[in-house]
Amino acid sequence: MSNDDLYWTAIDLANGILSGAMLGGYYALISVGLALTFGVMRLINLAHGDWIIVAAYLCATAASASGVPPFWTLIIVVPVMYAIGYGVQRGLLNHVSVQAAERRGMSPVYGLMLPLLVTFGLSIVLSQGLLLIFSADTASIKNDLSYSAIALSADLSISTLRLGFFAAAAVLLAGLSLWLKTTHIGRAIRAASDDPETAALMGMRTPHIYSVASGVALASAGIAGFMVGMSRSFQPFDGPSFLLMAFGVVVLGGLGSLMGTLVGGIVLGIVQVLAGTYFGPAAEQVAGYLVILMVLALRPQGLLAK
Amino acid sequence: MSTSAVEAAKAAATAVPAAATPALRITSLSAYYGELRAVHDVSLELERGDVLAIIGANGAGKSTLLRSLVGLVNHGARSHTRGSIEFDGKRLDKLSPDQIVDAGVALVPEGRRLFARMSVEDNLLAGAYLPRCRPTIPRKLEEIYALFPRLRERKAQIVSQMSGGEQQMVAIGRALMSSPKLIAFDELSLGLSPAMIDEIYQNLGAIIAGGAIGILVEQDLKRALAACTRFCVMLEGSIVLEGRPQEVSEDAISAAYFGSDAHGGFEARG
Numbered sequence: 001m002s003n004d005d006l007y008w009t010a011i012d013l014a015n016g017i018l019s020g021a022m023l024g025g026y027y028a029l030i031s032v033g034l035a036l037t038f039g040v041m042r043l044i045n046l047a048h049g050d051w052i053i054v055a056a057y058l059c060a061t062a063a064s065a066s067g068v069p070p071f072w073t074l075i076i077v078v079p080v081m082y083a084i085g086y087g088v089q090r091g092l093l094n095h096v097s098v099q100a101a102e103r104r105g106m107s108p109v110y111g112l113m114l115p116l117l118v119t120f121g122l123s124i125v126l127s128q129g130l131l132l133i134f135s136a137d138t139a140s141i142k143n144d145l146s147y148s149a150i151a152l153s154a155d156l157s158i159s160t161l162r163l164g165f166f167a168a169a170a171v172l173l174a175g176l177s178l179w180l181k182t183t184h185i186g187r188a189i190r191a192a193s194d195d196p197e198t199a200a201l202m203g204m205r206t207p208h209i210y211s212v213a214s215g216v217a218l219a220s221a222g223i224a225g226f227m228v229g230m231s232r233s234f235q236p237f238d239g240p241s242f243l244l245m246a247f248g249v250v251v252l253g254g255l256g257s258l259m260g261t262l263v264g265g266i267v268l269g270i271v272q273v274l275a276g277t278y279f280g281p282a283a284e285q286v287a288g289y290l291v292i293l294m295v296l297a298l299r300p301q302g303l304l305a306k
Numbered sequence: 307m308s309t310s311a312v313e314a315a316k317a318a319a320t321a322v323p324a325a326a327t328p329a330l331r332i333t334s335l336s337a338y339y340g341e342l343r344a345v346h347d348v349s350l351e352l353e354r355g356d357v358l359a360i361i362g363a364n365g366a367g368k369s370t371l372l373r374s375l376v377g378l379v380n381h382g383a384r385s386h387t388r389g390s391i392e393f394d395g396k397r398l399d400k401l402s403p404d405q406i407v408d409a410g411v412a413l414v415p416e417g418r419r420l421f422a423r424m425s426v427e428d429n430l431l432a433g434a435y436l437p438r439c440r441p442t443i444p445r446k447l448e449e450i451y452a453l454f455p456r457l458r459e460r461k462a463q464i465v466s467q468m469s470g471g472e473q474q475m476v477a478i479g480r481a482l483m484s485s486p487k488l489i490a491f492d493e494l495s496l497g498l499s500p501a502m503i504d505e506i507y508q509n510l511g512a513i514i515a516g517g518a519i520g521i522l523v524e525q526d527l528k529r530a531l532a533a534c535t536r537f538c539v540m541l542e543g544s545i546v547l548e549g550r551p552q553e554v555s556e557d558a559i560s561a562a563y564f565g566s567d568a569h570g571g572f573e574a575r576g
Contacts, residue, residue: 191432
């Protein structure tokens with residue numbers, strides 16, 4: 001092998017790992033909300049992906065209505081998504097929990113199934129609603145930033161956008177971890193997810209606490225929606241693919257571990273990009289899900305969970 | 307009503323300070339799980355500084371009485387209470403569990419019910435969730451660590467890795483974090499080693515400090531009677547005997563505990 005070949009092999013590998021890791025930040029941001037609702041609260045929200053698409057449309061609508069760059073629409077979109085998340089949990093999902101099923105004299109099994117059915121229904125309502133309002137045409141909020149890259153050397157570069165998303169994911173996940181760990185409301189979310197009755201004995205109003213957690217989950221879905229809109233075009237029915245991706249990342253990283261979500265995203269990203277580089281684009285998805293299966297078989301608690 | 311009667315009532319109101327009325331008054335309380343009545347027409351009055359031991363066999367309704375007090379029966383699935391519970395002039399039976407904690411009532415639940423995946427200190431801090439409790443957190447933590455020094459050593463440990471006795475200390479500490487004016491213990495000594503039970507009972511005076519009311523549900527008759535100022539014996543959901551421990555013979559208490567022949571072999575759920 002000549003020196004030149006060796007150089008290009010190294011560059012391919014470095015590019016693959018680098019862009020894979022950056023892709024991991026994108027995956028992590030898509031998964032934050034699910035990591036919180038599924039990983040911490042153990043509520044399976046099948047509408048998670050659809051909320052991301054809703055947020056993407058909100059960003060697009062706000063950007064075109066106001067004329068400001070898409071980034072600034074987050075000032076509106078994130079609080080709106082928080083409010084929606086709080087309201088949907090308070091007005092709908094709190095009434096289909098295990099405890100709510102017991103209160104109605106139903107078996108707890110129904111209590112586990114009801115949120116699945118209700119969020120599945122919500123997923124359909126959201127995507128059909130988007131179709132009704134925005135039609136099936138693809139939408140996007142891509143701008144110059146979407147195509148810019150930072151050169152690290154003559155042959156090594158990273159996408160500016162991906163780098164930004166990676167940084168945003170790291171800051172958001174670290175911030176949320178700290179929030180869950182050290183604040184009263186964060187502790188209450190963990191306590192109420194673990195044992196709602198005892199949490200009530202601590203003075204915690206569990207319906208409010210679950211609603212705050214869901215609000216934060218949807219606020220982060222708001223950021224994910226902006227990110228999706230900046231990186232690609234989207235349609236009303238794109239939600240479920242994001243849901244699937246997020247499930248993989250959360251399971252990979254470990255339930256209940258928010259930083260695990262970032263690690264899960266990075267692992268998935270690197271595996272996919274390297275598989276794509278060496279075995280062609282068709283191998284990307286297969287390699288990703290193979291890794292998830294392998295982790296589930298060898299380390300079912302996930303990479304970072306205790 | 308005549309003017310003099312109104313004036314007499316006013317005079318009575320000023321002459322009798324609020325503290326003279328019992329701090330806790332339970333009147334004709336019944337508790338139901340669906341159709342089943344687990345507590346039957348219970349009335350109780352306690353004053354500040356009282357420590358009440360509730361004694362009775364399994365299924366006598368002791369735990370249900372405590373759960374009624376902290377709002378879990380009214381809050382729970384298909385269960386409710388009748389009658390009234392007044393504490394410091396507030397109708398607890400009309401409040402939700404979180405409002406009852408805010409009113410100064412704390413329960414150390416049966417089986418401890420700690421937040422298993424959290425550290426010792428996180429469990430303690432969870433007990434101080436209410437805004438009114440937050441300013442006193444450093445002082446309260448210090449008090450609890452002084453009471454149970456081994457909790458200070460292990461404050462970062464995950465509670466599920468601790469012994470039953472240590473977990474009970476965390477559960478007591480967690481209840482104390484809300485500075486309760488009434489603290490209830492459900493099966494305080496259940497499943498603990500004798501040495502650990504000794505350690506906890508030695509500290510009971512300090513735990514129920516400064517004019518607070520203590521309510522002790524306990525299977526261990528001797529320990530309960532030694533620690534209380536008043537006791538009541540429950541059988542099949544009703545109070546069948548009450549008094550002060552020095553006034554009643556242990557034989558009489560035992561007889562009430564097991565019930566008369568008419569009740570033999572019959573148990574209500576509790």
